[in-house]
Amino acid sequence: MANLKTSEKKTKAQSMGLHTEVLTGKTQQKFFNPDEAENFFYWGTYDVDFNKRIDLDVKDLDCKEANRKIDELMSQGYGTIVIKNPQGKHSLGVGILNKLNLIFEGSLGYFGVGSIDGPTVRINGRVGWSCAENMMAGKVVIEKNAGSCFGAAIRGGDLICKGSVGARTGIDQKGGTIIVGGDAGAFTGFMMQRGRIVILGDVGINLGDSMYDGTLYIGGKIGSFGSDAVESPMTKSDIDWLKRKLKVAEIGENYDVSKMTKVVSGKKLWNYDALEPTEKKGAI
């Protein structure tokens, strides 16, 4: 950690976001020196060339070995990696923090491509639970169905499933866009905080239950609305955004987005009142 003696550097570091707050009972602020080049190094990222392509057969590798191999190939500059025979293995392609074309020729198990920041992923198969959990940026396209907790807690990027998804899609979503070509199960958008979810088919019960913010667009039937989820009128900007997004996602061609149902948070739950915790105690 740099010892910054001048307040000028400290201010500069702060304005550039080069400081962290570590909460260990007592708030401590740590500052990085903005003049040191290594502070701009994003650990675990590589400069890759998209035209440099390689196939990787993971049939006889476990998930750790396969992920290490992907990392090794990226470090050698490969920008397009085709994974053969994933055969439903868990946690494949997680933690990729740079641009990359990653193609899976088959299906993934649980936690596939979780915690990624930047890659473009195409999965020519199905994914299990918690696909792309905590994704920060990038694009993930799944050609078949997905399991439950699809796109849990994503912060950004586009997550597209051309088939149907399980329950709790976009649970705790904090940004980005989830698009589903088929149906979705119960508790879609459960406790979502930001971002958008687009479901072209039907959804199950408790849609948008306890959502804080964000927007859901539903094309088919709705099993039931969750607590504090309410319908909102579609605006022209909603329609324009949906048309553009579906076109880019190459899904739902000629889909009449104007007939979709828009669902937002009613913001009537207790967590939206303006009371301080001490005031709440008195109110109870």
Added chain:
Amino acid sequence: MCGIAGLIHRGKSSKVGHELQGMLQALKHRGEDSTGYALYGDTEGKNFIMRVKIGENVGEGSSSVAEDISVYDERKKVVESCLSEMGAKIIKADRVLPYSLRYEIEYNKDDLLNFSQKIESIEGVEILSMGKSLEVIKDLGNAKMVCDRYNLDKVVGTHAIGHARMATESGVDIKSAHPFWGYPFSDVSVVHNGQLTNYWNNRRILENKGMRFMSECDSELIAVYLAEKMRNGASLEEGMKDSLSGLDGVFTYFVATKDSLGMAKDTMAAKPLVLYESDDLVAMGSEEIAIRSLLPQEIDTYDPFDGEVKVWQI
């Protein structure tokens, strides 16, 4: 956690023991306290096959109390004399392990409830399964260990369900292991992944109606619940649909009969299940890797939705 797996071949038989072993072994990271198989083998359908436990596996990790092996010999003698008293003719008797017996019996009366009650009135004796096709084999350890111990690799049949258990609600012992027999119905078995929160309420009600519980494992409730529904004339599918509201908690379970296999998923869809369906095979498991042990090539699978019940025939 726990993992469940099942498969049904339509219109043909296969080495279901070997196939289910592969599926359950792929799920061993979900729990290997115990593993159980319910295998529906090819039989002539004339005689009953009864799997009986006359003691517990007291090996490493077991929560059971060790007993003198001579007690098992005594219990075996009592079981056999009880069988002959009830008019059941023993065609074949195998003692697979000191505490595990397998009988092929000729029994023509239609009173399995009375029959089972008499056998189980012997101290330390539990019928693991009774049926003309079904055999329930369960023991401590992972799928491979149990399969090798009981020589299940060569069992040929049409369908099977199994369970890899991580003990959370009750002890590490055979009596709490899955599958559970749908006592006293011939050829009915159940495996479950999840937790049932109204176990004691339901247990009290069912015990008052004369149903029997052998363990304190919440999953046993599903087998007893379905058996009680069927005793009152409901079909298996009707009983399964009722269970979605009658049972509280999170669950995915499989139930199998002589010629069918069914699955039910709770209304919260909190427990995983992946399904593969084709014209000649249905395979399902808690994770896709279980199905991949059978079908390594690229296939189409899907997650059933919340509150879904499905039943397939052989």
